[in-house]
Amino acid sequence: MKKSVSVNYNELRHIAWKNRLRILNMVHDGASGHLGGALSACDIITYLGECVIDYSSDERDRFILSKGHAVTALYAEFNEIGIVKNEELSTFRKLNSRLSGHTNREKIPETEVTTGLLGQGVSYGVGMAFAKKLKKSKKTVYVMIGDGETHEGQIWEALMEAGHFKLDNLVLIIDRNGLCSHQPVENVISIEPLKERLESFGWFVKDINGHSMEEIDSAITSLKSQYGKPKCIIAHTVKGKGISFMENDGQWHRNIPTEKQYNVAKEELEAQIGGNDVESI
Amino acid sequence: MKDNIILLDTSLRDGSHLNGGRFGKNMIIDTVDGLCRAGIDYVELGFLTTNHYDKEISLFGSIEDARKVLPQDTKNTRFALMAYRFDVDNIEDYDGGMIDLIRTTFHVYDFEEGISNCKKTIKKGYKCSVNLINFYGAYTEEQKINNFKRINDIHPFAISMADTYGLLDVPEIEYVYELADKYLDKDIILGIHLHENKGISYALAQRFLQIKDKNRIALIDGTLYGIGEVPGNLRIEQICEFMNKYHGTNYNMDEIYKLIDQYFIKLKKIKNWDYELPYAISSKYGINRKYAQFLIEKGDVGIYDINRILANVHGPDKPSYNKALITELYNKFKLEKGYLSL
Numbered sequence: 001m002k003k004s005v006s007v008n009y010n011e012l013r014h015i016a017w018k019n020r021l022r023i024l025n026m027v028h029d030g031a032s033g034h035l036g037g038a039l040s041a042c043d044i045i046t047y048l049g050e051c052v053i054d055y056s057s058d059e060r061d062r063f064i065l066s067k068g069h070a071v072t073a074l075y076a077e078f079n080e081i082g083i084v085k086n087e088e089l090s091t092f093r094k095l096n097s098r099l100s101g102h103t104n105r106e107k108i109p110e111t112e113v114t115t116g117l118l119g120q121g122v123s124y125g126v127g128m129a130f131a132k133k134l135k136k137s138k139k140t141v142y143v144m145i146g147d148g149e150t151h152e153g154q155i156w157e158a159l160m161e162a163g164h165f166k167l168d169n170l171v172l173i174i175d176r177n178g179l180c181s182h183q184p185v186e187n188v189i190s191i192e193p194l195k196e197r198l199e200s201f202g203w204f205v206k207d208i209n210g211h212s213m214e215e216i217d218s219a220i221t222s223l224k225s226q227y228g229k230p231k232c233i234i235a236h237t238v239k240g241k242g243i244s245f246m247e248n249d250g251q252w253h254r255n256i257p258t259e260k261q262y263n264v265a266k267e268e269l270e271a272q273i274g275g276n277d278v279e280s281i
Numbered sequence: 282m283k284d285n286i287i288l289l290d291t292s293l294r295d296g297s298h299l300n301g302g303r304f305g306k307n308m309i310i311d312t313v314d315g316l317c318r319a320g321i322d323y324v325e326l327g328f329l330t331t332n333h334y335d336k337e338i339s340l341f342g343s344i345e346d347a348r349k350v351l352p353q354d355t356k357n358t359r360f361a362l363m364a365y366r367f368d369v370d371n372i373e374d375y376d377g378g379m380i381d382l383i384r385t386t387f388h389v390y391d392f393e394e395g396i397s398n399c400k401k402t403i404k405k406g407y408k409c410s411v412n413l414i415n416f417y418g419a420y421t422e423e424q425k426i427n428n429f430k431r432i433n434d435i436h437p438f439a440i441s442m443a444d445t446y447g448l449l450d451v452p453e454i455e456y457v458y459e460l461a462d463k464y465l466d467k468d469i470i471l472g473i474h475l476h477e478n479k480g481i482s483y484a485l486a487q488r489f490l491q492i493k494d495k496n497r498i499a500l501i502d503g504t505l506y507g508i509g510e511v512p513g514n515l516r517i518e519q520i521c522e523f524m525n526k527y528h529g530t531n532y533n534m535d536e537i538y539k540l541i542d543q544y545f546i547k548l549k550k551i552k553n554w555d556y557e558l559p560y561a562i563s564s565k566y567g568i569n570r571k572y573a574q575f576l577i578e579k580g581d582v583g584i585y586d587i588n589r590i591l592a593n594v595h596g597p598d599k600p601s602y603n604k605a606l607i608t609e610l611y612n613k614f615k616l617e618k619g620y621l622s623l
Contacts (some may be wrong), residue, residue, distance in 0.1 A: 007463070217426075218423050218426050222423065222425070222460070223422075224456050224459070224460075225422055225460075227452060
């Protein structure tokens with residue numbers, strides 16, 4: 001946890017709106033990318049970047065974005081805190097760009113691990129959390145996966161292992177936007193009752209609204225009070241959150257907006273941001 | 282105060298749980314005087330009460346009553362009173378005297394009443410300390426955070442997190458400090474009130490002082506020789522020695538040890554308040570100490586039995602005390618063991 005952070009929820013919401021516009025611009029400019037899942041994860045990633053992960057320190061908490069296709073949300077926050085430069089944003093998914101379509105730690109070490117093949121992030125997280133225990137570090141490892149990603153078998157191996165070793169320095173965040181790619185998760189393979197399943201694997205589980213900065217802050221902060229179990233936040237979110245015609249529409253898992261759609265979406269986000277901040281993005 | 286650390290003695294208030302505050306006039310006056318000579322920053326004189334004032338008892342109906350136990354020379358010590366289930370409207374407005382701090386209690390069930398009393402205290406001109414009873418065990422994590430936000434709104438002089446049933450271990454003291462420091466306005470003093478359920482209150486106090494932000498003022502409660510409802514409190518003499526050794530203070534230990542010799546060792550022989558394992562077990566389960574007390578008083582259950590019986594106290598019954606429940610659990614346990622026949 002970053003030291004001496006004064007949490008200002010309005011400011012965090014404002015940054016999240018700016019990050020949404022950055023996400024939209026990256027996918028639009030790169031004519032490639034995944035808007036829906038990046039927008040659903042945006043508030044949590046913003047919070048982690050602003051309030052939790054101290055990227056200036058090598059001895060930091062770690063954040064693994066296992067659902068690597070939502071990487072624009074991470075790049076947007078990296079831009080906000082200065083790891084990614086303004087001029088880089090328009091290079092997303094272009095040749096020789098640092099901003100690849102999924103996290104790539106060789107290009108941007110702050111992404112911690114290279115992802116893209118879904119289902120691996122929790123395993124990375126278990127390894128890191130285990131290592132921190134061995135080193136007697138008090139730092140925490142945060143991993144974000146998609147709800148559809150829980151269909152991957154490797155996830156459950158890692159969940160089982162984390163429970164067995166009581167890795168209470170591991171926090172799993174499930175972006176529960178209800179859509180797996182373009183269709184309802186429950187129609188593909190049902191994952192409910194998710195909470196009870198996780199609890200049966202030895203996890204402490206908390207449900208939150210993944211777009212409420214107050215609930216995100218409260219959950220992330222107070223999870224520290226749980227000892228002897230790995231912890232999971234099931235963050236109930238909306239795929240495409242923040243852009244009206246993208247919300248809960250599976251097409252926007254991978255769709256690229258037309259110029260007309262882009263302009264409508266941009267206008268909606270700029271209205272939320274307001275003022276001079278729009279110009280700086 | 283040194284290094285933004287204030288020590289507050291609550292012997293006459295916490296000790297009154299043992300004897301209703303009936304310490305006798307000499308002990309009350311000598312204790313207050315000795316603590317002033319020792320250089321203790323704050324002395325809590327006792328509970329505020331609506332009962333008629335009796336000079337033999339450390340209960341007070343007014344500031345004027347409480348002033349009667351102060352020595353002529355109070356040195357640099359200031360004084361507090363505890364308003365527990367007491368409407369602060371019943372006391373005088375603050376007159377600039379040395380009794381300037383009113384400590385108001387907040388339970389999970391009377392939080393709003395606590396807020397109201399705190400506002401009244403501030404309005405009357407006193408410094409107010411918000412004492413959060415069973416802070417760690419009674420509130421959900423969300424409630425803890427919301428409590429801090431609400432307390433910021435009334436902006437008291439201090440808050441004190443009471444580990445009423447001795448639930449905290451070192452990781453938890455680190456957590457509650459970080460939580461409070463994050464959400465509480467930086468100029469509100471952050472205090473801790475510790476009990477000896479696990480026999481580690483001195484270690485917890487040290488850890489609290491180690492991790493505290495140097496700019497945040499800390500308030501540490503303690504009592505002479507640990508006096509308080511069994512299993513007792515953080516010993517003020519220990520934390521004074523710690524302060525003298527590591528923070529360069531000059532708390533006068535002679536004065537403190539004289540008081541302990543003269544009164545507190547004798548008192549403890551009459552009614553012990555030390556560590557007892559059943560209270561460590563009740564704290565392990567995060568439950569009210571009275572459940573352990575009930576079983577101890579039965580006199581026919583061992584530690585093994587107590588551990589098994591107390592494991593069955595759950596949910597809302599944990600912080601409150603449900604005598605019917607523990608009676609039922611006790612009888613059931615005895616029946617199962619064949620000790621009791623119906």
